[in-house]
Amino acid sequence: MYPPELVAILILLLVPLVAAILLAVLNRDAIRNGIVGVASAVLIAASLFLAYLAWSSPAPILIALEHAKLISVGLFLAELVIALAIIALSLKYRRILPLALGLIQLALLFVLEFVYAESVVISTAFVVNNLSAIMVLIIGIIGTLICVYALGYMKDYHHHHTEIAERKPYFFAMLFVFLTAMFGIVLSDSLMWILCFWEVTTLCSFLLIGYSKTPEAVTNSFRAVWMNLIGGIAFTLAIISLLEIKPLDGANLLSITGIVGCQEMAALTVPAALIAVAGLTKAAQMPFSTWLTGAMVAPTPVSALLHSSTMVKAGVYLLVVFAPVFSHTAVGTALAAIGVFTFFVTSALAISQSNAKKVLAYSTIANLGLITACAGIGTPEAVMAAILLIIFHAVAKALLFMCVGAVEHRIGSRDIEDMDGLLVRLPLLATMMVIGICGMYLAPFGMLISKWAAIIAFLDAPFGWAFVILLAFGSAFTIFFWTKWLGKLFMRMNRPQAPDTVLHTSEKIAVTTTGVFTVLCCVGFTAIIVYCIEPYLAGIYTEFVVTGAMIADNILMIAVMFVILAVLVLAAYFGSAAGRTLPPYLCGRGVDEDGRFRGSLGVYKEAKSANYYMEEYCGEEVLLKPSWIISLLLIIVMFAFAFLGVMI
Structure with missing residues (x-):
């Protein structure tokens, strides 16, 4: 029998993923409306329930899983697929910088998996505290409301943009995959798991920004991916540098709880700087801001999701979680x-x-x-x-x-x-x-x-x-x-x-x-x-x-x-x-019945x-x-x- 908090977490992680699969294969508006409505209601209910459990608990809720190693292997395979997808798309569109960064990230993933595999310990799979509960509510309520909003918006979008091919199954599937990734980021305790979900958000934003496939959209989507790949590389290097540190108190530095509770903060300055860069890129801080302004070419639900409950919030969440490490x-x-x-x-x-x-x-x-x-x-x-x-x-x-x-x-x-x-x-x-x-x-x-x-x-x-x-x-x-x-x-x-x-x-x-x-x-x-x-x-x-x-x-x-x-x-x-x-006050100028005033040479002009x-x-x-x-x-x-x- 699973504890209620684990059930809620599994619902938050799996329901949007199942909804994404169904939305990708079913292309009727009535069915899509039903799937989005039901999935949104379930996610809102599960978010509220998990937040209630977190706020009523006197201490953070720590959850360990028996098959954590097996899940880690699955997440590593997912990271490989993401890296290979970015590399393939970079080759297709002949984008050198994303290609180079994608290859670097792929190499680092192999180093992390095969050189440091024995050093990786996952003592706690998930952690639920007041901060993660707040983030769960933001993702589960605001994120799902944006998905509901998108149902009507995308009808008007394709009515106004007839030149853009309609790919609504793909669009809605990516929105819900985004939600799964964000729930994974804010609920996971292991940095290895967070890294996988982190890269999922990078790929989803890349695909959604380029939804229209116009030259401008493609350019801006690749800008988003290479800037966020810099953050992903920094995150991976941070994990590798943490694996090289052997704290005297035996803290597990691959977990959020272990890092925040570590008594040797002076040894963590380099990983802290690398994590800071990861957060800066994802949060579109200077000098990485142009990927977010360029993302405005995407349909408005994408902009709303990126800005309010996903992507950029992942960046600042990571920084706030590690605020005790940055302090002093x-x-x-x-x-x-x-x-x-x-x-x-x-x-x-x-x-x-x-x-x-x-x-x-x-x-x-x-x-x-x-x-x-x-x-x-x-x-x-x-x-x-x-x-x-x-x-x-x-x-x-x-x-x-x-x-x-x-x-x-x-x-x-x-x-x-x-x-x-x-x-x-x-x-x-x-x-x-x-x-x-x-x-x-x-x-x-x-x-x-x-x-x-x-x-x-x-x-x-x-x-x-x-x-x-x-x-x-x-x-x-x-x-x-x-x-x-x-x-x-x-x-x-x-x-x-x-x-x-x-x-x-x-x-x-x-x-x-x-x-x-x-x-x-x-x-x-x-x-x-x-x-x-x-x-x-x-x-x-x-x-x-x-x-x-x-x-x-x-x-x-x-x-x-x-x-x-x-x-x-x-x-x-x-x-x-x-x-x-x-009518506007125009200092006695003559105004006709349409509100235009008489200007030079007797020409009537609109008052603006x-x-x-x-x-x-x-x-x-x-x-x-x-x-x-x-x-x-x-x-x-x-x-x-x-x-x-x-x-x-």
Whole structure:
């Protein structure tokens, strides 16, 4: 008889895999809808049950398996198939760099399997703690809602893109394989197992980004794969370097619990730097950010999944898990510097974008930079802020991507400048957008910059004053680009009404449910900290103590967040209901019945207003290349510190 927690884990790992197989071979819409609906319901129920078990347990749940060695062999074979698939596709499309990196990774896998096979010990197969429970909920709820949303979205997608061959069985199968891989990453204790699931996410993202098979999609998919192969190689080298270390306390350094509990942190600086690179690539931090912005060519469900509950979350999850290893090390400080710098630069880059998906992409990279910075500092307060950002970013970003995709199909544009008056034209989607923007608006600024504990955590780090300055200016940029978008939604111009189309039921369910989750996260801000995050921190950091002042600060923060959210959402709702369009004030200029004003030579022109984008200061051509150079130098410095074993 299996324990209930193991049953829940097996459901989370096997149900999406079985669903993927069925979706790959069955191509009728009704059957596909049924499979996605049933699988999503089962995954949500299993995620909630496993989270309940984790939060009701006084200690992390450790699960050992009798046939762990046999499973390891199967996962190794899966890694070989992935590596060979990437090599074959690189040969087919004549891509030299992915081919070379794929061959290197294949060679390292053989070294790991045949040279170090006797040294590999898997004492614990799965570990379920409060952090992994949070990640399971994000994947199991947000990830499955995105799959449900995709049912309606893909009908419109192929209606608007008739030139693209319809491959929906392949598309939905890859979405569910993605979910299996993510569950494997956040629940596995063995680094060998995590590495396999890590590479599955690389292959899935590669295949999904290139879904349309256009030249741009193929180029961007290969960029994603070679950048993430760098991370996979770094991860494999980290495992090999850990196998070379023989700790005096006998800790199993191939397990997360063993590494975090190791008493000889000074010996782990090189593996820590390699793991940091793996996390940086997967989380699209500078200088690896372009693979995520390039992924915007994929259908919107792919973008939503990559940004909210898979892929990039795998990167920051790994960094947060190993935050105790980074704490009080020069490697951690360098990692924090890369994260803060990425946050600052990509927040500025978002200002220069009018393409909504591009704004969301840079916003994602910026928020992941904040999480990376917190993980690099590694103190309990910083890790608390990182986990909160992971939660808020997941729900709000999924909501925004789904809204943008639905809006694009209905107004024919994803440009922010075309979204003015959207509260009247598409009131439900626009209101959900307001909620999503509030979730992002408040999260970086309200939960990090305005939180004294986090500021103290950064100030206590070396060059902490510089970190706080970059955080402050980056947050100012964040407020700027979100306010521009929010203002467009509330603006009333003489735009034509959107076509009389109705959201697909699947899209409406996914969007409204995710919107409700965003509001609940704001309302339950204090409960999330007290019941979900603080127990995890207390188990990792013996010095962590919850004070009355921290609880009072949290209650004050939730009050401020809720008031702002309520005011904006109610204004959006009642403004949509009123539907009143006002003519623009043009200083007495003559205006005709269509709202056009009389300009020079008596010519009537449409009255328009547009945001500032400051491309001459914040454009990609201005900021990207210098940012790559600076971030590469920071990575070099991080490795120099790692080889010197510098502690702080």
